[in-house]
Amino acid sequence: MSALTGRPPRREPRSILPWLAAPALVVFAGFAVIPLVGVFALSFTTWDGIGAIQPSGLTSWRAVLTDPGLPHALWVTFLVMAVSWAVQTPLSILIGTFLAGRQRYRAVLGVVYFVPVTLSSAAIALAYKALLDPNFGLGAGLRIQALSQDWLGRPGLAFGVVVFVVSWQFVPFHSLIYQGGVQQIPKSLYEAAQLDGAGRVRQFFSITLPQLKYTIITSSTLMVVGSLTFFDLIFVLTEGGPGDATRVLALDMYKRGFQASLMGPASAIAVILVLVGLALALLLRRLGGRDAGASQLEGA
Amino acid sequence: MTTTPTETRRPQKGTHRARQRPSRPAARRRNWAGGLAGWLWFVVVAVPLYWTLITSFKAQSRYYASNPLVPSADPTLENYRLVLESDFLRYFVNSVVVTAGAVVPAVLFSFMAAYAIVRGWRMRTLRAMNGLFLMGLAIPLQATVIPVYLIIIRLRLYDSLPALILPSTAFAIPLSVLVLANFVRDVPKELFDSMRVDGATEWTTLWRLAAPLTRPAILTVTIFNALTIWNGFLLPLVLTQSPDQRTLPLALWTFQGQYGVNVPAVLAAVVLTTLPVLVLYAFGRRQLLSGLTAGFSR
Numbered sequence: 373m374s375a376l377t378g379r380p381p382r383r384e385p386r387s388i389l390p391w392l393a394a395p396a397l398v399v400f401a402g403f404a405v406i407p408l409v410g411v412f413a414l415s416f417t418t419w420d421g422i423g424a425i426q427p428s429g430l431t432s433w434r435a436v437l438t439d440p441g442l443p444h445a446l447w448v449t450f451l452v453m454a455v456s457w458a459v460q461t462p463l464s465i466l467i468g469t470f471l472a473g474r475q476r477y478r479a480v481l482g483v484v485y486f487v488p489v490t491l492s493s494a495a496i497a498l499a500y501k502a503l504l505d506p507n508f509g510l511g512a513g514l515r516i517q518a519l520s521q522d523w524l525g526r527p528g529l530a531f532g533v534v535v536f537v538v539s540w541q542f543v544p545f546h547s548l549i550y551q552g553g554v555q556q557i558p559k560s561l562y563e564a565a566q567l568d569g570a571g572r573v574r575q576f577f578s579i580t581l582p583q584l585k586y587t588i589i590t591s592s593t594l595m596v597v598g599s600l601t602f603f604d605l606i607f608v609l610t611e612g613g614p615g616d617a618t619r620v621l622a623l624d625m626y627k628r629g630f631q632a633s634l635m636g637p638a639s640a641i642a643v644i645l646v647l648v649g650l651a652l653a654l655l656l657r658r659l660g661g662r663d664a665g666a667s668q669l670e671g672a
Numbered sequence: 673m674t675t676t677p678t679e680t681r682r683p684q685k686g687t688h689r690a691r692q693r694p695s696r697p698a699a700r701r702r703n704w705a706g707g708l709a710g711w712l713w714f715v716v717v718a719v720p721l722y723w724t725l726i727t728s729f730k731a732q733s734r735y736y737a738s739n740p741l742v743p744s745a746d747p748t749l750e751n752y753r754l755v756l757e758s759d760f761l762r763y764f765v766n767s768v769v770v771t772a773g774a775v776v777p778a779v780l781f782s783f784m785a786a787y788a789i790v791r792g793w794r795m796r797t798l799r800a801m802n803g804l805f806l807m808g809l810a811i812p813l814q815a816t817v818i819p820v821y822l823i824i825i826r827l828r829l830y831d832s833l834p835a836l837i838l839p840s841t842a843f844a845i846p847l848s849v850l851v852l853a854n855f856v857r858d859v860p861k862e863l864f865d866s867m868r869v870d871g872a873t874e875w876t877t878l879w880r881l882a883a884p885l886t887r888p889a890i891l892t893v894t895i896f897n898a899l900t901i902w903n904g905f906l907l908p909l910v911l912t913q914s915p916d917q918r919t920l921p922l923a924l925w926t927f928q929g930q931y932g933v934n935v936p937a938v939l940a941a942v943v944l945t946t947l948p949v950l951v952l953y954a955f956g957r958r959q960l961l962s963g964l965t966a967g968f969s970r
Contacts, residue, residue, distance in 0.1 A: 388874050389792035393801050396785035396845050399777070400808060403820060403842030408811055410819030421821075467713055470706035481714050486961060487721060490949045492903030494921035495942045498928050499724045502935045510723055513740030540716065548961060572704075601812045604905040608925055622814045629818055630910060642815040649812055 408646070414639035421633050432636030442641070444616060445624040449648075451531070452620055453599040456538045460595060461588070463543050468550025469580060485544045493541065497608035500537050527617035530610050534618050537605060542598075546591045553587030554580065593656045600649050621645050728752070728940040735936050751940035755927070760944060762916060763923040767902060769833050770919055774840035775897045779890060781841075782848035787878050789849070790856040791864070802853070808846035813839075817910050824911055835911040836919065840904060844897040855889035856882055888959075895952070895960050902949060920945040 418428040436442055471482050488496065503510045504523040511519025524530050557580065565575050603622040606612065612619035612627065619627070621641060629638025723740060729747035730738060738744065785801070792798040820839050821830075829835040859882055867877045883890070908922040918926065924945050931937045953960055 389788040389795065390797050390801075392788040392874070392878070393785040393798060395777075396781035396849060397801055397804070399781060399838070399842050400805065400845045403823070403839040404808055404811055404816060404845075405804070407816035407819035407823065407839075410822065411816055414818060414822070425822075463709065463713070466706050466709035470710035473706070478710065481710060483957065484714060484718055484721075486957070487950070487953065488717060490899060490953050490960065491946050492905065492921045492924075492949075494903075494905045494924050495946050498924060498938060499720060499942050501928070502727075502938055503720055503723060505935070508736060508933075508935055510740050513736075513738075540720075543713070544717075576705075597810075601814050603814055604921070607909075608905075608928075622812075625814065626817075626906075626910075635818055639818050642818060645812060645815045649815075650810065653810060 411639045411642045411646070414635060415637075415643050417636050417639075419635040421630065421635050428636065432634075432640045435634075436637045436640040436644075439637075441616070441619075441624065442644075445619055445621050445641075446644075446648075448531075448616075448618060449600065449620040452534060452538070452602065452618075453596055455531075456535045456542075456599055457592065457595050459535060460539050460543050460546060461592065463539065464546035464591065465550050465581075465584065465588075467543065467547040469554050469576070471547060471551045472554035485547065488541050489544050489548075491541075493604035494608050496537060496541055497605050500533070501609060504533060524610055525614055527614055530614055530617050534602075534606055534609065537609060538599070538602060541605070542595070546595065549591045549594075550584065550587055553584050557583045589656060589659070593653060596652050596656065597649050600645060600652075621648070724939050724942060727936050728943045730936045732934050732936050751934075751937045752944065754931070754934075754937050755941045755944055758927060758930075758941075759915070760920075760923065760927075760941070763918050763920050764948075766833060766917065767919040770836045770840065771898050771901045773833065773837040774844060774901050775894055778841045778844035778848060778897055779894050782845050782893070783852050783883070783886075783890060784878065785845075785849050786852035786856050787874075787882050789853050791874065802849075805846045805849045809850065811843075811846075813843050814906060817906060820907075821910055830911065831913045831917055833917060836904075836907050839907055839911075840901045844901065848893045848897060851893050852886065852889055855886040859885050892959055892962050895956060899949065899952075899960070 414425070415432055416427060416429060417425050418431060419425040467485070471478055471485075501524065502508070506512060506520050506522045506525070509520065509523075511521070521529060523533050561579050561583070562575060565579055570578065600620075601622055602620060603626065606618055606620060606623055607626070610618045612623045622645060625638045625641040625645065628634045628641065719741075726743040727735065727740065728751055729749070730744040731746075731748045731750060734744070785805070789798050789802045816839075824830050824835045824838075827835075829838070863881055863885075864877060867881050872880065903921060904919070905921040905925070908917075908919045909925075912918060912922070915926075924941055927941050928938050
């Protein structure tokens with residue numbers, strides 16, 4: 373212990389620290405940061421995905437911004453975001469508070485709830501595509517008229533299906549976040565409310581919901597920003613159709629780039645995707661103050 | 673002395689202790705709305721899963737005539753045979769190679785970076801790196817896929833498994849560094865000090881002290897990344913072309929394109945591709961779920 377004095381100067385081993393971080397930095401920079409810069413650069417070029425890349429100034433941007441497909445894709449993206457948020461949030465809060473309860477059977481239900489979280493979007497979309505088939509699906513098999521519609525063939529229905537399947541996949545995850553949030557609410561708050569004669573519903577609205585404020589912001593941020601990147605699910609389920617009813621931004625980018633070989637305009641859409649995501653994240657941050665962890669520190 | 677993800681979460685799971693004491697008030701404060709939503713959601717989740725599973729064992733010829741919610745009287749493995757004969761073992765191996773090939777370096781590099789960031793917080797370079805990784809959390813994979821495609825072509829890696837491994841590794845790093853740094857930060861300073869007094873280098877301290885003490889977090893991050901990469905669809909779609917480089921989710925999609933009318937076979941393929949993840953879920957449910965929320969719960 374007293375050998376401290378006999379050791380070589382402390383500075384020496386410290387200097388290897390940046391080298392320890394170097395491998396992560398190199399891989400991350402090479403395949404995430406450079407592509408992010410690259411997509412911006414590519415939006416000022418013309419490229420068919422195979423041949424040479426030609427700088428072409430604002431051509432791609434002009435093409436994208438004057439295309440009526442863009443406002444439509446933005447609108448669909450916004451709708452998917454807003455509707456799936458409005459569907460998922462109350463459900464996740466309810467299920468989260470339910471799961472936070474103590475009864476054993478809730479934990480058992482929980483085991484089933486979280487299965488969708490582990491499945492790939494492609495698998496989920498394929499199962500639903502088969503299940504919703506108007507001729508061979510579940511509804512048709514049960515001979516129930518209301519359930520055997522052309523779910524993916526009519527624009528309004530297909531949009532509803534996308535929102536439903538998105539919720540099916542992600543509600544469990546958000547319930548999990550809410551479950552954690554509910555369990556952190558001090559029990560004494562409820563005991564005090566009970567002494568004051570507040571009922572269960574009253575307690576939910578005046579204790580649980582306000583106490584979940586930061587959880588709601590965290591979950592909403594993940595939902596909203598995450599909804600920009602729904603690709604796998606919609607691609608496999610509807611391919612953006614019928615027509616362009618479910619053609620969200622990410623899908624629009626893929627189709628222009630990899631199906632129509634217009635990498636320039638597709639890159640411009642990718643830039644828009646990044647900007648929209650950034651704007652939303654900042655907006656939600658401003659709305660909510662900070663994320664949960666930071667705000668607790670500030671309060672202390 | 674170590675705070676592990678399971679331990680920090682334990683208060684929630686401490687059902688046994690909690691159940692005995694306040695069981696009375698809990699019974700009085702019955703949560704009807706929550707209970708109803710809970711059971712309804714159970715049905716909503718369970719029915720498609722159940723339907724998928726039982727249908728995958730039905731013979732195609734009899735599938736249309738049978739009640740869709742009743743399991744087949746004489747279950748058949750025919751559908752599974754068809755799926756396995758369609759090269760699914762190959763796709764399975766591809767998925768394993770890509771997942772392992774990306775997760776191992778991603779977690780290893782992230783852990784080294786997390787250690788460096790926590791231990792070298794005084795250095796401006798390392799704080800800047802931390803900032804870069806934090807910013808990286810906001811980069812959507814979709815938005816970068818065109819330049820990634822270009823880079824992969826230029827590296828002459830197009831249509832190969834390394835083409836999938838490299839970007840998958842890169843996109844696993846930011847969250848892994850963030851989560852692991854949180855846990856390395858929890859290792860008591862005195863332990864680091866005593867290691868140094870004993871003359872250990874940073875390299876030995878990293879492996880002998882920090883790694884064992886953060887093992888649960890490493891496991892959590894590993895599982896989370898493995899799940900994400902295993903289920904990845906966009907990168908294989910864009911970066912591969914030939915059938916023998918397909919990973920499972922992409923193979924599933926092309927299989928549906930070929931056998932779309934054979935619903936039981938498609939569903940057997942769905943079940944087969946999700947089986948490994950479900951086995952993982954059955955054995956490591958707690959780690960897996962804590963992995964999912966690891967980035968946000970702290």
